[in-house]
Amino acid sequence: xxxxxxxxxxxxxxxxxxxxxxxxxxxxxxxxxxxxxxxxxxxxxxxxxxxxxxxxxxxxxxxxxxxxxxxxxxxxxxxxxxxxxxxxxxxxxxxxxxxxxxxxxxxxxxxxxxxxxxxxxxxxxxxxxxxxxxxxxxxxxxxxxxxxxxxxxxxxxxxxxxxxxxxxxxxxxxxxxxxxxxxxxxxxxxxxxxxxxxxxxxxxxxxxxxxxxxxxxxxxxxxxxxxxxxxxxxxxxxxxxxxxxxxxxxxxxxxxxxxxxxxxx
Amino acid sequence: xxxxxxxxxxxxxxxxxxxxxxxxxxxxxxxxxxxxxxxxxxxxxxxxxxxxxxxxxxxxxxxxxxxxxxxxxxxxxxxxxxxxxxxxxxxxxxxxxxxxxxxxxxxxxxxxxxxxxxxxxxxxxxxxxxxxxxxxxxxxxxxxxxxxxxxxxxxxxxxxxxxxxxxxxxxxxxxxxxxxxxxxxxxxxxxxxxxxxxxxxxxxxxxxxxxxxxxxxxxxxxxxxxxxxxxxxxxxxxxxxxxxxxxxxxxxxxxxxxxxxxxxxxxxxxxxxxxxxxxxxxxxxxxxxxxxxxxxxxxxxxxxxxxxxxxxxxxxxxxxxxxxxxxxxxxxxxxxxxxxxxxxxxxxxxxxxxxxxxxxxxxxxxxxxxxxxxxxxxxxxxxxxxxxxxxxxxxxxxxxxxxxxxxxxxxxxxxxxxxxxxxxxxxxxxxxxxxxxxxxxxxxxxx
Numbered sequence: 108x109x110x111x112x113x114x115x116x117x118x119x120x121x122x123x124x125x126x127x128x129x130x131x132x133x134x135x136x137x138x139x140x141x142x143x144x145x146x147x148x149x150x151x152x153x154x155x156x157x158x159x160x161x162x163x164x165x166x167x168x169x170x171x172x173x174x175x176x177x178x179x180x181x182x183x184x185x186x187x188x189x190x191x192x193x194x195x196x197x198x199x200x201x202x203x204x205x206x207x208x209x210x211x212x213x214x215x216x217x218x219x220x221x222x223x224x225x226x227x228x229x230x231x232x233x234x235x236x237x238x239x240x241x242x243x244x245x246x247x248x249x250x251x252x253x254x255x256x257x258x259x260x261x262x263x264x265x266x267x268x269x270x271x272x273x274x275x276x277x278x279x280x281x282x283x284x285x286x287x288x289x290x291x292x293x294x295x296x297x298x299x300x301x302x303x304x305x306x307x308x309x310x311x312x313x314x315x316x317x318x319x320x321x322x323x324x325x326x327x328x329x330x331x332x333x334x335x336x337x338x339x340x341x342x343x344x345x346x347x348x349x350x351x352x353x354x355x356x357x358x359x360x361x362x363x364x365x366x367x368x369x370x371x372x
Numbered sequence: 373x374x375x376x377x378x379x380x381x382x383x384x385x386x387x388x389x390x391x392x393x394x395x396x397x398x399x400x401x402x403x404x405x406x407x408x409x410x411x412x413x414x415x416x417x418x419x420x421x422x423x424x425x426x427x428x429x430x431x432x433x434x435x436x437x438x439x440x441x442x443x444x445x446x447x448x449x450x451x452x453x454x455x456x457x458x459x460x461x462x463x464x465x466x467x468x469x470x471x472x473x474x475x476x477x478x479x480x481x482x483x484x485x486x487x488x489x490x491x492x493x494x495x496x497x498x499x500x501x502x503x504x505x506x507x508x509x510x511x512x513x514x515x516x517x518x519x520x521x522x523x524x525x526x527x528x529x530x531x532x533x534x535x536x537x538x539x540x541x542x543x544x545x546x547x548x549x550x551x552x553x554x555x556x557x558x559x560x561x562x563x564x565x566x567x568x569x570x571x572x573x574x575x576x577x578x579x580x581x582x583x584x585x586x587x588x589x590x591x592x593x594x595x596x597x598x599x600x601x602x603x604x605x606x607x608x609x610x611x612x613x614x615x616x617x618x619x620x621x622x623x624x625x626x627x628x629x630x631x632x633x634x635x636x637x638x639x640x641x642x643x644x645x646x647x648x649x650x651x652x653x654x655x656x657x658x659x660x661x662x663x664x665x666x667x668x669x670x671x672x673x674x675x676x677x678x679x680x681x682x683x684x685x686x687x688x689x690x691x692x693x694x695x696x697x698x699x700x701x702x703x704x705x706x707x708x709x710x711x712x713x714x715x716x717x718x719x720x721x722x723x724x725x726x727x728x729x730x731x732x733x734x735x736x737x738x739x740x741x742x743x744x745x746x747x748x749x750x751x752x753x754x755x756x757x758x759x760x761x762x763x764x765x766x767x768x769x770x771x772x773x774x775x776x777x778x779x780x781x782x783x784x785x786x787x788x789x790x791x792x793x794x795x796x797x798x799x800x801x802x803x804x805x806x807x808x809x810x811x812x813x814x815x816x817x818x819x
Contacts, residue, residue, distance in 0.1 A: 164762050167754070188761035197762075204759035208777025214763075217773055221764035252777070269763065 116142040116179040116195070118163070118277050118308065123174035125155075125162045131172065132158045134333035140326075142276055142308040145299075147319055147344065149312075150330035151352055156312045157201055159330070160279045164198040165191050178277065193222050195276035199266040199283050201312075205254040211265065212249045215272055222273065238271040241301075243294050259286035267298040277308040284311075284318035296321030316344045332361050383523070383553060384438035388412050391523045391555075393491040394447070394477050400502045401494055408511035408521030418515055428697045428729055429668045431637045435611065437519065440553040440583045443475035450479045453577040454547045457605070461797060464790040465571070468540030473526030474547040475554035486532060486568070487542045490557055493529025501529060505559050508589035509617040514641070516613040520587040524557035532566035532596070541569035541791075546586055548576045548610070553583035560590040560598065562624075567597040569787060574614065578607040581636075588616040592624035594648065601791055602630040603798070604638075608663070612638035620680070622648030629786045630657035633798045637666035644673055646680035646708075653682040656785040658795075660802040661694030661726070668697040671715065675702070678709040678738070687782050688719045689775055690726035691806045700732040702743050709740040716746040720778050722806065772803055 118140045125133035133155050140146045148156050162169040163176055165188040176183045183191055206214065215235055219225060226234065239246055242264045254262050263283050270278050280299070284292055299309060299322055311318065319341070327343040328335050331352065336359035337343065347355075382389045390405040397405065416422075420430035450458075454472055469487035472479045478489040494501050511521045526546070532538045548554035562568050576582045584606065592598045598618075606612055612635050618626055626644065644653045659667050673682040688696040700715040719728035732745035752774050760770035779799050786792040 166758050166762075187767070188758060189764050189766050192762055192764035200759070200762075204753075204755045206756050206759070206774060206777055208780030209773055214760075214773070217760070217765050217769060218763035221766060221769060252780070273763065 116276055116308070118196075118310070119175075119177040120159070120163070121175045121177070123159075123162065123176060124172040125158060125169050126172050127158065127168055127170070132169075132333055133162065135174065136330070136334055138328060138335055140277065140308050140310050143306045144325040145303055145309040145311065145322060146326045146328060147311045147313060147324040148328050148330055149314070149344075149347060154330040155333040156330055157281055160198050160281045160312060163191075163279060164188050164196065189221060192273075192275075197270050197273060197275035197278040199263075199270060199278065199280040201281040201285070203254045203262040203266055205252070205257070207252050207255045209253055210250050211253045214253045215269065218269070218273060235268075235272055238268045241271065242268050242298055244268065260288065260291045263287055264291065264295060267295050271298060271302060274302075274305070275307065277310075278302070279310045279312065281312045282314065284313055284315065292318060293321060316348050319344050329355055331356055331359065332365050336361065380438050380440050380442040380553065382442065383440065383519070384436075385413055385417065388519070388522055391525050393494065393525060395491050395495065398495050398498050400498065401505070404506045404511065405522050408506075408518045411512040412515065412518040412522055415512065415515060415518065425670060425699070426639070429637070429639055429666065431611075431666065432639070437553055437583060440581070441551045443552045443554070447476055447479070451547070451549055453549060454479070454545060454575065457545055457547070457573060457575050461794045462543065462571070462573075462790055465543060466540055467543040467571070468538065470543045470545070471528045472545045472547070473528075473554075473556055474549065475526070475552045477525040478527075482528060486530060486538055487544075488529045490524065490527040490529060490559075493531075493559070497529065497531070500531065500561065501559055504561055504589060504591055505557075508591060508619050509587050509615055514615065516585050517587055517615050520555040520557060520585050520615075523555040524587070526554065527557035528559075530558065530560045530568070530570055532562045532568040534563040535565040536563070537566065538568045541571050543571045543573075545573045545575060546584070548582040548584045549580065551580050551582060553585065556584075556586045558586070558588040560588070562590075562592045562596040562598045564593045565595045566593075569599040569601070571601045571791065572603070574602070574604045574606060574612065576607040576610040578609070580607065580609060582607065582610045583613070584610055585613045587614070590616070590618040590626070592618065592620050592626055594621045595623045596621075597625040598627070599787055600626065600628045601786060602628070603794070604630075604632045604635060605798070606635035608634070609636045610634075611636055612640065614638070615641045615643075617641075617643045617645075618653070619645045619647055620651035620653060622677070623650040624648055625651070626653045627785075628653070628655040628657070629782070629795070630655075631795050631798055632657070632659040632667055632669075633802050635665065635667070637668070639668045639670070642669070642671045644682060646673070646675045646682060646711075647677055649677045649679040651677065651680045653680075653684075654785075655684040656782045657686045658779050658782045658799065659686070659688045659696060660799060661688070661690045661696060662692045662802070662806045663694060664692070665694045666697075667695070670698075671700040673700075673702045673713050673715060675704045675708040675711040675713060678707065678711060680708070681712045683714045684716070685782065686717045687779055688717070688728055689722055689778065689803075690719070690728055691722035693723075693725045695726070696728040698728075698730045698732075700745070702732075702734050702736075702745065704734075704736045704738050704741050704743060706737040708738045711738060711741040711743065713741070713743045714745070718747070718778070719749040720775060721749060721751050722775070775803055776800065
């Protein structure tokens with residue numbers, strides 16, 4: 108595992124084109140997220156935000172057609188998802204997968220083992236317990252089958268528990284805020300702010316500015332029809348809130364039909 | 373099939389002769405055997421073309437018990453493969469009685485007040501067993517029950533007396549080796565209000581063609597409780613023809629966990645007769661097959677009395693060219709109102725050439741019942757794999773985790789302690805064995 112130096116590890120996405128089952132979903136994405144910064148990725152439905160997360164993490168269905176994804180100077184193309192995880196990347200899924208029969212605690216133990224971070228049983232249990240507490244979840248979740256019959260909000264919190272336990276250097280949070288009530292949203296945001304203090308990089312994919320009331324992003328990017336159409340500082344969030352995406356779409360020359368076609372994919 | 377080239381004419385259908393218990397048969401056993409031999413001679417051999425039960429197991433058409441070598445008539449020392457099993461993981465089980473038998477009859481153990489060798493139990497306690505042996509599994513029920521009845525020499529009589537809470541489990545190890553055939557018989561009586569845990573292991577060594585034909589007859593009386601655990605760890609060329617038949621009285625409880633982890637091909641029957649109002653049967657079984665293994669399991673939940681609950685879950689993972697066949701029948705007899713019955717079979721296909729056939733059926737003659745069945749067959753889910761991998765778990769470890777998780781509810785139904793750990797270990801080792809053959813690294817597939 109390459110040892111990343113704080114402040115120098117950067118996620119760099121260059122002219123990335125990705126297709127799923129032959130359909131082009133990402134059409135030349137350029138995005139740079141340095142470690143230690145929090146970026147927000149916004150945009151209408153079907154813009155390709157979730158696909159970008161999957162492509163970065165190496166989901167086999169998302170085929171990179173051209174361009175590059177680099178992390179800490181190294182290209183990720185051709186690397187397995189487990190290798191990307193071991194290199195310090197993390198993806199919090201929009202719809203976390205249930206694995207019946209595998210308890211949360213066993214899943215986390217396997218994950219840490221896979222990352223070569225095996226802890227003593229007592230230290231491991233203390234670490235997990237702390238994080239479960241921090242996310243205001245009941246300890247009984249540790250012995251439940253992971254994500255199995257969890258509510259939407261419980262799944263999202265469990266993703267943040269995992270992030271805190273695995274301590275990645277760069278996390279992509281795919282709509283971690285959706286389906287959370289205000290209290291849960293605040294709890295999750297606090298969780299993100301804690302890891303942010305440790306110097307982690309975060310890319311928050313979201314539809315809403317809600318979560319950005321609690322986590323102030325360093326940069327905001329807007330994605331539509333498979334590419335980044337606008338980037339700016341935190342003030343962009345307020346602008347989107349006021350005018351919607353339409354002015355940006357027009358400026359980028361994206362016609363309504365193209366957007367509709369992208370959304371229907 | 374015989375290694376020694378000696379055939380066993382005593383097992384040929386036209387010439388079958390009855391065996392005798394060591395020390396001789398009590399009269400009721402002798403007459404039962406005559407009836408069984410007659411049934412074996414007269415009933416037609418099972419046929420994959422004529423018998424629905426055998427439709428998917430054509431191996432039976434060519435099976436001829438007479439080709440297995442004649443079992444030795446004199447007792448012998450416990451062979452090494454059986455000693456190894458006895459000393460194995462379940463040695464940690466604090467068993468109150470351990471009995472070991474093979475094709476020659478009983479080898480060691482037994483003769484505690486709870487568990488006796490078949491010969492001792494049937495002769496010394498004839499009054500008790502006369503009413504049970506051959507009545508739960510009648511000789512004419514099926515070909516291999518008839519053959520077992522005509523030929524059993526080894527096995528056990530297990531009895532928990534009225535109100536007795538037997539603290540330590542009874543452990544029975546039934547083996548067969550040397551290219552021969554064995555017919556262990558177990559009779560179990562859990563008297564009114566009593567409780568007992570019974571563990572049975574069906575074993576044989578690898579690399580030799582053996583035939584194991586166990587028959588287990590169980591009666592659980594009113595308000596009594598039996599916890600029954602069955603492990604099959606047979607060699608790669610062993611044919612198993614087994615029958616477990618259980619009869620439950622009013623408010624009786626029966627918990628069965630089984631693990632089928634080895635053998636060439638087999639047919640196994642698990643039958644429960646819900647004879648008493650309020651009786652309850654829970655059965656959870658698992659099977660892992662690789663190579664060319666062929667597991668045919670047929671279950672019956674027969675609700676004769678009303679107000680009873682039966683629940684059966686069978687989980688199977690097959691790899692390579694292995695095949696699983698399951699037929700599960702819930703029968704609700706006329707008048708068995710307020711029946712609550714469930715049968716489900718879940719199959720995991722670990723290679724494109726593995727196959728699972730599943731056929732749960734309901735036959736309901738009462739109108740106020742709740743009966744359901746469920747069946748699934750699928751592959752390891754890609755999304756589950758990606759989820760594990762994205763957290764740093766290698767693909768191979770992820771597959772193992774998901775497959776182990778698939779069996780978790782069955783494993784957790786085994787009694788806590790060495791029995792459950794042994795089931796878990798058995799699953800892990802069976803999965804491990806499949807890794808070199810590439811079975812766990814098939815391409816993508818979806819559930």
